[in-house]
Amino acid sequence: MPLTLWRERCGESARSAPAQGAGGSAKGVASPSQPQRGGWSSREGGLPPPRGAGPLVRSACAPSLWRPQRPARTWSEMSSGSDGGGGAAVAARSDKGSRGEDGFVPSALGTRKHWDAVYERELQTFREYGDTGEIWFGEESMNRLIRWMQKHKIPLDASVLDIGTGNGVFLVELAKFGFSNITGIDYSPSAIQLSGSIIEKEGLSNIKLKVEDFLNLSTQLSGFHICIDKGTFDAISLNPDNAIEKRKQYVKSLSRVLKVKGFFLITSCNWTKEELLNEFSEGFELFEELPTPKFSFGGRSGNSVAALVFQKM
Numbered sequence: 001m002p003l004t005l006w007r008e009r010c011g012e013s014a015r016s017a018p019a020q021g022a023g024g025s026a027k028g029v030a031s032p033s034q035p036q037r038g039g040w041s042s043r044e045g046g047l048p049p050p051r052g053a054g055p056l057v058r059s060a061c062a063p064s065l066w067r068p069q070r071p072a073r074t075w076s077e078m079s080s081g082s083d084g085g086g087g088a089a090v091a092a093r094s095d096k097g098s099r100g101e102d103g104f105v106p107s108a109l110g111t112r113k114h115w116d117a118v119y120e121r122e123l124q125t126f127r128e129y130g131d132t133g134e135i136w137f138g139e140e141s142m143n144r145l146i147r148w149m150q151k152h153k154i155p156l157d158a159s160v161l162d163i164g165t166g167n168g169v170f171l172v173e174l175a176k177f178g179f180s181n182i183t184g185i186d187y188s189p190s191a192i193q194l195s196g197s198i199i200e201k202e203g204l205s206n207i208k209l210k211v212e213d214f215l216n217l218s219t220q221l222s223g224f225h226i227c228i229d230k231g232t233f234d235a236i237s238l239n240p241d242n243a244i245e246k247r248k249q250y251v252k253s254l255s256r257v258l259k260v261k262g263f264f265l266i267t268s269c270n271w272t273k274e275e276l277l278n279e280f281s282e283g284f285e286l287f288e289e290l291p292t293p294k295f296s297f298g299g300r301s302g303n304s305v306a307a308l309v310f311q312k313m
Contacts, residue, residue, distance in 0.1 A: 110239030119190035133167040136231045158225040164232030168195025185212035215249045221257045227264045234270040264310040284310040
């Protein structure tokens, strides 16, 4: 049976350390240190905070499932945390649910209703306590993407689209590192309202926000040099209503908004590298695999998340 992975802040450490693609049984490893609120961690080569570093945020990722073969895959329930913050309590997979054709068990995590409720709570929490909410996949996931953009000398005025921006914290980080042409979209109005409030509090004015369903774009979003996804494709994969077709539509929408030779950076805890290569095989090619934490046990090793860069052909 798959073992749930809990990746902690900045190190994406695990309470139990099975990895994507590993085989056989696995025993848990030593528990990581408790996550900290705010501040910078140098673990895994994280970037130091930019001048005027962003708000204190809780860092969390919905758990991934280790898959020795190909059992049903989904995010498990994530508690709101013991720090009193208004974290997203993500609905758990029902063990009684039936798998779809692609091996996923449909989940509320793939529905707009779920995320509307999540971000309505997050917005209320921000208004009451100033808590900005979760960083999906942890702060290191943001650092990893920014390092890549700096390594490849992506111009600071390059157009960047954050697909499923949520609370917009990654947009804030991009702006603080100097990127000036950034857009965040989300199909949840409460998410856009929350991200707008956080951006306003940070005193930033060079970030564009739009309520948009990426699978049914209503505006002429196009011509982006960089598109970024941290968990949105994962959520779409769990939609109870024909998730396979929705994934295909996602690829079509991505092809529409991304410039030729533009880059697509995706971080996923539900898909392996090989599976993502298959999902984005039409019109895209792998440009680079980004390093993520590795775990070894039973003589085999793998990764808890996949982070890939595709280039549109």
